[in-house]
Amino acid sequence: MFENLSSSLQKTFKNLRGYGKLTEKNVKDSMREVRLALLEADVNFKVARDFVKKVQETCMGEEVLGSITPGQLVVKRVQDELEALFGGAHEEFDLTGSPAAVMMMGLHGSGKTTSSGKLAMRWKKHGRRVLLVACDIRRPAAVEQLMILAGQVGCDVLGPEPGETVPQLGKRAALAAKEGKYEVVIYDTGGRFQVDEELVQELKEFEAETRPNNKVLVLDAAIGQESVNVAEAFRDAVGLTGLILTKLDGDARGGAALSVHAVTGCPILMTGSGEKMEDLEPFYPDRMASRILGMGDVVSFVEKAQGIVDQEEAMRMQEKLAKNQLDLEDFLGQIRQMKKLGSMSSLFDMMPGDALKMDAKKKEAIANASEIEMRKFESIIQSMTPHERRNPKTIDRSRRLRIAAGCGRKLADVNQLLKRFEQMGKMGKQFKKMEKRLRHMKKFTTK
Incomplete structure (x- = not known):
């Protein structure tokens, strides 16, 4: 959602931030690009026209034109008008009454x-x-x-x-x-x-x-x-x-x-x-x-995760990771928790930082690849016996071939899953070593 508009606006604001000082011409040229981006995003013509007019008027003041960070102030003005365009404040259903x-x-x-x-x-x-x-x-x-x-x-x-x-x-x-x-x-x-x-x-x-x-x-x-x-x-x-x-x-x-x-x-x-x-x-x-x-939208991401992730289960997983006791049943549970959070592309939209610097096509390609990989790993684990899931070290070549045939995947896919799981185990060992060092440092500093 909004990928095209977001890419166009970010490109326009990147150019604005390159100016040491803004002029009326800079602002008008930028607002022309914003208007075009809105129209290409299928925004109503009158809405796009009025939006650009309001932003341009607020950006023509001395506070913006004379600022040492004019590009950032223009972005703030656009953000304010976008919020107003969406309705300003969040509104809830009226749940008063019986019923x-x-x-x-x-x-x-x-x-x-x-x-x-x-x-x-x-x-x-x-x-x-x-x-x-x-x-x-x-x-x-x-x-x-x-x-x-x-x-x-x-x-x-x-x-x-x-x-x-x-x-x-x-x-x-x-x-x-x-x-x-x-x-x-x-x-x-x-x-x-x-x-x-x-x-x-x-x-x-x-x-x-x-x-x-x-x-x-x-x-x-x-x-x-x-x-x-x-x-x-x-x-x-x-x-x-x-x-x-x-x-x-x-x-x-x-x-x-x-x-x-x-x-x-x-x-x-x-x-x-x-x-x-x-x-x-x-x-x-x-x-x-x-x-x-x-x-990004970290607040929505955290709220969504809190509504889906079982806190007790998360603590149990954290302890198992620290003790290097995770098995493939746990790995499958993590995959399913991720799937509950929604599509990878929607999660990307909530993430600030490098994820947002990618263009829409690259972001979508990475998101699709991640979702395909999760589905692939899930089908492979489901093709294993309960004993194999709980004891990954017992999965030799003959078992891997059987597992691959059982879920219609390649042997290389099974190997990739087990390698990813092994990397997660190494991460647990690193956490354990780090925990020991911290305890040692705390003991040393308290003497």
Whole structure:
């Protein structure tokens, strides 16, 4: 997401930092490049024009033109305007009420039903009782899909009865949610391939029966500027309290995310960048602006890791590494933990430093290679017996050949895995030696 825009902006700012002093011409030339980068990223024309105008006005002051670090100040001005473009401050769902009601809307294929399941899982993890309501009665298998997701999440689901209309289902579900003392009820409403009068009327009647305090539109970011038009249509028809942008990993330009708040005035609440149930994250304008400008997003990375990594397991692994007692079962566990964190390309976007200096193609190539390697190593370990996983030293050539044949890999791949595991063991020995030296130094200094 935003790879093209990020690369273009970083190139422009690199040139700016090369100037010892800025002039009005430098600023105007740079802003022309910024405007072009925004348009190439599929940002709405008016949004791009207004953005550049605001940045240029703030950069023409004496504070910037006379500064000893003018390039850095221009970057700061751009970052401030990007944050404003995204909505300024992070906004949450309104979870007040008994229960809090969330009405999910969107066109077919936007990821509305999947996002409903992801939200249910997120709130259930926070200890809330959640009820999912399958209101998409026209799309084939939509009700079944939500029931499967509810089973994966471990929350209750309510579906339609024969002959029941969507507004009637909403009224019954609202009463059931209150009687069942649920804290959150999520209505997965029906969609269409486009906004039409029938859909609008159905949603209005449904809203009148359920009175949701959250009216959320799920938008497919990969459809670009059309998503902005869809958001305007839903906003004008039933009103919106927030947006969820999905499939951000499928669009390198990201123009929809940059345009939709500015055009509709609706806050972006969450973003989805994958098919896994964990791939739905709160949207923070300041953090997204930092990613685009190549500054990374360490805070989001740490929060994501804390939500996935078992702290007790991490401590156990640390102790085993220090004692050089790791086996291939542990190695497999580490691979699976990494996979839960999301795609390597999304993790790269959160990392400050050298990773952000690479161009988008090189970054994507490295990320893809890393993911392929993890999948390869996982399949190789799964092809081993439990004894082999726990006792890697017993894996001789004949076992390696059998393991390679069992998972459809080459002998060289098995050798590569075992070599990587051996390197990890050597790292553990180095940690142990370092720990001994530190203890010795501490003992010496306390005498």
